[in-house]
Amino acid sequence: MKKRGLGTTCIQGGYTPKKGEARVLPVYQSTTFKYDTSEQMARLFDLEDSGYFYSRLQNPTCDAVAAKICELEGGVGAILTSSGQAASFLAIFNLCGAGDHIVSSAAIYGGTSNLFTVTMKKLGIEVTLVDPDASKEELRAAFRPNTKALFAETLSNPSMAVLDFEKFAAVAHEQGVPLVVDNTFATPINCRPFEWGADIVTHSTTKYMDGHAMAVGGCIVDSGNFDWMAHKEKFPGLTTPDDSYHGLVYAENFGKMAYIMKATAQLMRDLGTCQSPQNAFLLNVGLETLHLRMARHCENALKAARFLSENPHVAWVNYPGLEGDRYYERAQKYMPNGACGVIAFGLKGGREQSIAFMDKLELGAIVTHVADARTSVLHPASHTHRQLNDEQLLEAGVRPDLIRLSVGIEDAEDIIADLKQAIDHVYGSALSD
Numbered sequence: 001m002k003k004r005g006l007g008t009t010c011i012q013g014g015y016t017p018k019k020g021e022a023r024v025l026p027v028y029q030s031t032t033f034k035y036d037t038s039e040q041m042a043r044l045f046d047l048e049d050s051g052y053f054y055s056r057l058q059n060p061t062c063d064a065v066a067a068k069i070c071e072l073e074g075g076v077g078a079i080l081t082s083s084g085q086a087a088s089f090l091a092i093f094n095l096c097g098a099g100d101h102i103v104s105s106a107a108i109y110g111g112t113s114n115l116f117t118v119t120m121k122k123l124g125i126e127v128t129l130v131d132p133d134a135s136k137e138e139l140r141a142a143f144r145p146n147t148k149a150l151f152a153e154t155l156s157n158p159s160m161a162v163l164d165f166e167k168f169a170a171v172a173h174e175q176g177v178p179l180v181v182d183n184t185f186a187t188p189i190n191c192r193p194f195e196w197g198a199d200i201v202t203h204s205t206t207k208y209m210d211g212h213a214m215a216v217g218g219c220i221v222d223s224g225n226f227d228w229m230a231h232k233e234k235f236p237g238l239t240t241p242d243d244s245y246h247g248l249v250y251a252e253n254f255g256k257m258a259y260i261m262k263a264t265a266q267l268m269r270d271l272g273t274c275q276s277p278q279n280a281f282l283l284n285v286g287l288e289t290l291h292l293r294m295a296r297h298c299e300n301a302l303k304a305a306r307f308l309s310e311n312p313h314v315a316w317v318n319y320p321g322l323e324g325d326r327y328y329e330r331a332q333k334y335m336p337n338g339a340c341g342v343i344a345f346g347l348k349g350g351r352e353q354s355i356a357f358m359d360k361l362e363l364g365a366i367v368t369h370v371a372d373a374r375t376s377v378l379h380p381a382s383h384t385h386r387q388l389n390d391e392q393l394l395e396a397g398v399r400p401d402l403i404r405l406s407v408g409i410e411d412a413e414d415i416i417a418d419l420k421q422a423i424d425h426v427y428g429s430a431l432s433d
């Protein structure tokens with residue numbers, strides 16, 4: 001079949017009913033799957049046959065949704081996880097263990113930053129954070145002989161830096177490690193990291209993919225492009241026998257599917273961070289309109305960013321779709337159809353004004369969430385990035401006055417009117433007209 005468009009995949013990808021079957025992807029609300037003989041089941045446990053046996057490992061509803069996301073990203077295999085955090089953890093832990101090291105952009109989501117710098121450290125995995133705009137030399141300098149991955153976000157949450165894919169991919173590959181990219185904010189509708197050299201993509205599906213703030217979830221997609229056997233020594237987990245499967249070698253047995261097979265058969269089996277079929281069903285409903293929503297998010301966000309950048313009380317605006325933005329050219333290159341609906345900005349006067357403004361919003365709500373249909377705001381320094389000190393905040397690109405505005409898909413005029421009335425409240429209306 002001819003390669004179909006992303007909109008068609010959003011709606012029809014991952015599930016093709018046969019004669020007389022449900023038109024809509026069913027929820028397989030079942031932990032278990034039936035077999036006729038003990039031998040049939042034994043073969044599944046040895047990974048000699050593929051089939052469902054227990055929903056912690058695989059479930060038909062989850063698999064269909066993973067297949068849809070896989071097709072959207074242009075990968076060879078994908079797995080849903082219980083959350084974006086689980087996706088980030090499994091994506092990295094599938095490549096390394098105690099005594100290993102990773103390099104990550106410092107401009108990443110607060111939760112990922114905690115995971116890498118605090119929790120993974122306890123597991124014996126070290127991280128070196130690098131400036132997202134570091135030169136090739138600076139990036140190279142962060143690598144060690146035991147480095148197993150380079151990690152970054154397509155659009156950083158919440159600083160809105162745009163990843164220089166070609167630079168990061170070139171250094172990762174020259175150092176013999178995969179580039180792992182969190183593509184949550186751009187979604188495959190606006191950017192497909194595999195086309196720019198990324199090897200593995202992660203998502204918090206909780207955000208735009210779900211789009212309605214209904215279900216926490218995550219996903220890992222593999223491009224199938226990284227040659228594990230060419231770096232046999234570096235990735236023993238994929239290239240040497242797995243004792244928990246009678247000495248099976250993932251890269252030999254499964255070829256391009258090795259990474260996702262290992263994540264499923266070994267990590268999901270042992271760590272159990274699977275997505276529930278009910279959440280996968282809701283995620284799938286969200287995915288059916290992802291292409292329509294992303295276009296509207298971008299259209300509304302550009303209007304809101306323009307309004308903010310022209311308002312005399314606004315100190316600064318970061319939105320890669322805005323002409324003159326530091327990342328405008330890079331965004332045009334990697335995501336010409338638009339970035340996403342998230343804007344970072346600060347008000348004159350700093351932190352106190354930013355907080356007062358948020359309290360005055362009527363349409364926009366203060367929520368620990370981002371990237372759904374409803375306009376929302378958050379103050380990362382007080383909320384998601386609260387664990388970071390001021391120096392770490394700046395390193396992550398998060399100024400203390402930064403307001404993260406997640407522009408929804410309501411009418412743009414109403415969103416802008418709400419921003420305006422809240423700014424007027426903070427500064428007195430005469431000034432902002």
Ligand SMILES: *Cc1c(COP(=O)(O)O)cnc(C)c1O
Pocket residue numbers: 083084085086088109111112153157182184185203204205206207216217218
């Ligand atoms: C929210 C988020 C995560 C974590 O996802 P959860 O689904 O909340 O666990 C990871 N990366 C980015 C970019 C996010 O915005």
